[in-house]
Amino acid sequence: MMKIDLVCPACSALNRVPPEKLGDRPHCGACHKPLFAGQPITVNGAALDRHICQDGVAVLVDVWAPWCGPCHAMAPHYELAAAQLEPKVRLLRLNADSAPEIVSRYEVRTIPTLLLFNDGILLAQQSGAMTTAQIVHWVGEQVQR
Numbered sequence: 001m002m003k004i005d006l007v008c009p010a011c012s013a014l015n016r017v018p019p020e021k022l023g024d025r026p027h028c029g030a031c032h033k034p035l036f037a038g039q040p041i042t043v044n045g046a047a048l049d050r051h052i053c054q055d056g057v058a059v060l061v062d063v064w065a066p067w068c069g070p071c072h073a074m075a076p077h078y079e080l081a082a083a084q085l086e087p088k089v090r091l092l093r094l095n096a097d098s099a100p101e102i103v104s105r106y107e108v109r110t111i112p113t114l115l116l117f118n119d120g121i122l123l124a125q126q127s128g129a130m131t132t133a134q135i136v137h138w139v140g141e142q143v144q145r
Helices: 019-024 045-054 069-085 100-105 132-144
Strands: 004-007 014-017 041-043 058-064 089-095 113-118 121-127
Touching: 004 045, 014 019, 041 045, 045 058, 045 089, 045 100, 058 069, 058 132, 069 089, 069 132, 113 132, 121 132
Parallel strands: 041 089, 058 089
Antiparallel strands: 004 014, 058 113, 113 121
């Protein structure tokens, strides 16, 4: 039986979950916290790399900054998108000011910027604030390619 690897957002333990159980609100085998909480997870550069490389679902990253007005405007939409996209997509938030190496690696020029990964590969990148519907639609289009 095929299983999907998922990094626990609470303790970083790697969990193996059957795909048909993703919708059953799986919990971490180590810390027993939910593997998906219906909201974006704030990460640093190291945690981002772990999720990108080891999560068996697509990973969507919101690169933002605390001083950015459009980032604050998009934040509630990104949170609502998490409730719609999980568990097929893991949603993360990365503060650009605290991870300049990530910003440089993915050539992020403006914020907010969304980065969409699958199997460790950057599938797509989109800059500018978006609504919930736009985020969900954009991710759906990219994942289907």
